Structure formats: structure tokens, C-alpha cells
Amino acid sequence: MVCLGNICRSPLAEGIMKEIVQREGIDWEIDSAGTGAWHAGETPDPRSVEVSRRNGIHIADQRARQFTAEDFSVFDYILAMDASNFRDILKLAPTEDARQKVEMIMNYAYPGENRRVPDPYYGGPSGFDDVFELLTHGCEAVLRQLK
Ligand code: 4NP
Numbered sequence: 663m664v665c666l667g668n669i670c671r672s673p674l675a676e677g678i679m680k681e682i683v684q685r686e687g688i689d690w691e692i693d694s695a696g697t698g699a700w701h702a703g704e705t706p707d708p709r710s711v712e713v714s715r716r717n718g719i720h721i722a723d724q725r726a727r728q729f730t731a732e733d734f735s736v737f738d739y740i741l742a743m744d745a746s747n748f749r750d751i752l753k754l755a756p757t758e759d760a761r762q763k764v765e766m767i768m769n770y771a772y773p774g775e776n777r778r779v780p781d782p783y784y785g786g787p788s789g790f791d792d793v794f795e796l797l798t799h800g801c802e803a804v805l806r807q808l809k
Contacts, residue, residue: 663675663676663679663692663693663694663695663741663743663767664694664695664696664697664729664740664741664742664743664747664751665694665696665697665742665743665744665747665779665781666696666697666698666743666746666747666781667696667698667700667701667726667783668694668695668696668698668701668702668726668727668728669696669701669704669705669706669707669710669726669783670706670707670709670710670781670782670783670790670793671710671743671779671781671782671793671797672694672695672696672743673694673706673707673710673721673724673726674706674710674713674714674721674790674793674794674797675694675741675743675767675779675797675800675801676692676693676694676721676724677714677719677720677721677724678719678794678797678798678801679692679801679804679805680692681718681719682801682802682805683805686805686809688805688809691737693737694724695726695727695728695729695730695733696726696727696728696729697728697729697746697747697750697751698728699728701726702726702727702728703725703726703727704725704726705722705723705724705725705726706721706722706724706726707783707790709782709787709790710790712787712790713787713790713791713793713794714794717794729750729751729754730754731754731755731756734754734755734756734757734760734763737763738763739763739765739804739808740763740764740765741764741765741766741767741770741804742764742765742766742767743766743767743778743779743781744766744778744779744780744781745766745776745778748764748765748766751764752764766778767779767797767800767801767804768796768799768800770800770803770804770806770807771799771800771802771803779793779796779797779800780792780793
């Protein structure tokens with residue numbers, strides 16, 4: 663799960679997807695990262711922690727890190743939150759196989775539409791509720807397709 667800062671959207675995606683695979687009893691490794699390094703080492707944004715908490719998901723132990731080319735050899739699927747993240751991830755892809763691993767997460771729910779998960783960082787708390795709902799929908803679609 664990859665966004666820009668790895669403090670707002672992708673920590674939510676990681677938490678929601680982990681909750682889903684636990685519910686389903688599936689053994690998938692889920693992680694998140696940001697294309698930027700500004701927030702590396704930080705805990706998720708308090709607004710992401712709060713909306714998760716209200717929905718029974720604990721994400722406060724996550725720590726932000728930057729996405730690296732090495733992630734292509736560790737993970738089978740690399741899911742971007744928006745088109746900018748998508749392009750920045752592709753810039754690091756070493757091979758065509760690696761490129762094929764990258765998709766925008768909402769395309770699992772809305773194939774080919776390239777819908778984004780909007781960056782809630784500069785908005786109010788309601789943006790985080792919207793993102794939580796979007797990502798729940800996206801992650802359930804990921805489960806249906808990849809299970
Ligand atoms: P995220 O949100 O990509 O969903 O983690 C952002 C967090 C921080 C910044 C931008 C987006 N920032 O510019 O610091």
C-alpha cells in the first residue's frame with residue numbers, strides 16, 4: 663500500500679487490509695510505504711489513528727518508511743493511492759515484471775477508471791472518514807480478486 667507520506671492513506675490501507683485477511687484467515691504479508699521520505703520513522707497522522715480506532719482497527723504502532731526498488735522483489739502486488747504515486751512507483755521499477763505489479767488500488771473496485779484515494783492531509787477530519795470508507799471498499803475488492 664503506497665501513498666505519498668505513508669502517514670495518512672497507506673497506513674489506513676495497511677490496517678484495513680490486515681483486518682480483512684485476519685478475518686478471512688488468509689496468510690498474506692501486508693505493508694505500506696510512501697514515495698516521499700519526509701515522514702520516515704513517524705507514526706500515522708492522529709486523524710488516521712482516530713478514524714481507525716473508531717472502526718476497531720489499531721494502526722498507531724505503524725512507522726512510516728519510504729518505498730524503495732527493493733520492494734519489487736519482496737511484494738507481489740504494489741497498490742498506489744493516486745496517479746502521482748503510481749507514476750513515482752513506476753519510475754523505480756527495474757523490470758517489466760516489476761511494472762506489472764503496480765496498480766491503483768481503486769481499480770480493483772472500479773476497473774479501468776483510475777479513481778484516486780484523495781489526499782486528506784490538508785483537509786479536515788471528515789476527509790479521513792471518506793478515505794476510510796473508500797479504502798474499505800477498495801480493500802474488499804482486492805480480497806475478492808486476489809483470494
Ligand atoms: P499521505 O498524506 O500521502 O496520505 O500520507 C500526506 C502526508 C504528508 C504530506 C503529504 C501527503 N506532506 O506533504 O507532508
